[in-house]
Amino acid sequence: MRARIARLIVDRMLDQFPVRAVYPDGTVRGRGGPVLEIVRPTAMFERLARSPKVGLGEAYQAGDWRAGDGTDLAELLTPFAARVAQLVPRPLLTFRRLVEQRLPSRQRNTPAGARSNIRAHYDLSNALFGAFLDPGMTYSSALFDHSDEDLEAAQHRKVERILDQAEVGAGTRLLEIGIGWGTLAIAAARRGARVTGITLSTEQLQLARKRVAEAGMTDRVDLRLQDYRAVTGSYDAVVSVEMIEAVGEEYWPEYFRTIDRLLAPGGSVALQAILMEHDRMLATRTSYGWIQKYIFPGGLIPSRTAIDETLATHTTLVVEDDFRFGADYAETLRRWRRNFTANWQAVRAEGFDETFRRTWEFYLAYCEAGFASGYLDVAQLRLTQLSGSENIDSTTRSLPGAAAR
Structure with missing residues (x-):
């Protein structure tokens, strides 16, 4: 019936x-x-x-x-x-x-829950990701100059742009939250920055450290298995590429407060974030979807409005630049899916079955459709601290109108 x-x-x-x-x-x-x-x-x-x-x-x-x-x-x-x-x-x-199913409590991004959620996806197999990503192992949207550009070149352009956005250069003390497989950390070190990078994935950390060593950058790059909430110190720049989607709405205030706390006076933050319209985020934020069940447990895509409201209420940070390139993500996903299909035999050799193949085909195509239709977007956001922010207390940040700053 x-x-x-x-x-x-x-x-x-x-x-x-x-x-x-x-x-x-x-x-x-x-x-x-x-x-x-x-x-x-x-x-x-x-x-x-x-x-x-x-x-x-x-x-x-x-x-x-x-x-x-x-x-x-x-x-x-x-x-x-x-x-x-x-x-x-x-x-x-x-x-x-x-x-509709509610989000399961076991997927809350507590320190223990975040470790479990991240490892459920990123610790599947480095060989799996190597089968469909570019040679630089960059698992986020590329930035294309033209439609037939090589994927690795487009990923390099994306990395360099976000480092420019954060004003990373010689002597910069850089914190990278979510290191992937080390590509951005290596690029920043080549600029002369001193990089601290954190991840919750043991598989990523192992390969990223190997790649840093092969690049001859171990004296400039310190990669750690660490939660963002446990980081201490002071940094001239903070960069985080498509990490906020794994934080969870409940922890967005703590995530941004942590960045605010770690940022040295005059420093800058560059985030690459997948975004959706605010009304759609509000309509779906508490329900359990296919992506959360099978691909990214604990994940939630924010809206730009949600980011602005969180910053205004809980931090001294404000977005001062917003660069969008959602169509490039659709193309990136198309390339990944094509690579995944072409290299399926290598993936299967890692022990993955036909159900896994269909799962990841659907995941990559589903996301591509989201960006191709405009339902999803991706942005590089530059954040800085408000001038005189040391005089702005939490009460002021919570006033009605604070989100409009």
Whole structure:
């Protein structure tokens, strides 16, 4: 019964969408376009009925549906991403609370929870990430100069731009929160900076230290297995690339307070952050989605509004530059997915099965569709401390209007 009801809802939705859904019996729904081949309708609709935010991805993992011959998976998902706010008919929104799962408490980003969440993704296998990332092992959006540019060159441009944004140069005491596999730390050290980098991933740390040593930068780079909340000292610049998404809304104030505390007077902060519109963030922040269940436990993408409000209420920091390049992330993800597919045999040799392959195909295509549709964006944000900030107490920061500064 639940599957039949779900099918009625989905068929009605498909009739308004520029896709072509094909059932096993030859029934076709949709207005034409990329082909959605439904392999096991009952199983698929049962998953959707049980958990709308998780069921579509789980159905793909299980092989209940696939992109039709000649249809790219991200191209198929993009129309849905572009209309995500209209996917559920308005009269049914009142029942959403009955089927949506709440975020599990075990995924809270306490110091212990954050270690568990980070390791669940980043400690899977360095060889896995090496199979689809560029040779520099940069796992964040590249910045392309032209559409056919080499991925490694585009990643290098991204790294250099954010280091410029943070004014990193000779003698800079730099803190990097979330080191990846060491590419940015090495680039900063080559500029003459002294780098402290932290991560919660043992796999990342091991390879990053090896790469730093091979680059001859061990005297300038100190990489640690450490939570951002435990860092002490004073730094002229703080850089964090796509780390805030793993912090969790509950801990955004502590994350930014920590950066504020560690930043030396006159210093600057550069963050690369995935962003979504504020109304969508508010609508989804407490519900459990497929990405959180299978890819990034404990994760939440912020809005620019949420960042501004957190800074104004809890810190002396303010955003003074906002550079957006969301279309470049769609292209980055397209390249990663292409590499993942081409190198699947090497990934499988690491012990990953066909369900994992479909999981990561869906993850990469799902994210690509989000950026291609404009549902998601990515920005490099430059933050500085307000002048005279030592005279601004927490009460002043909490006044109504503080967020507008």
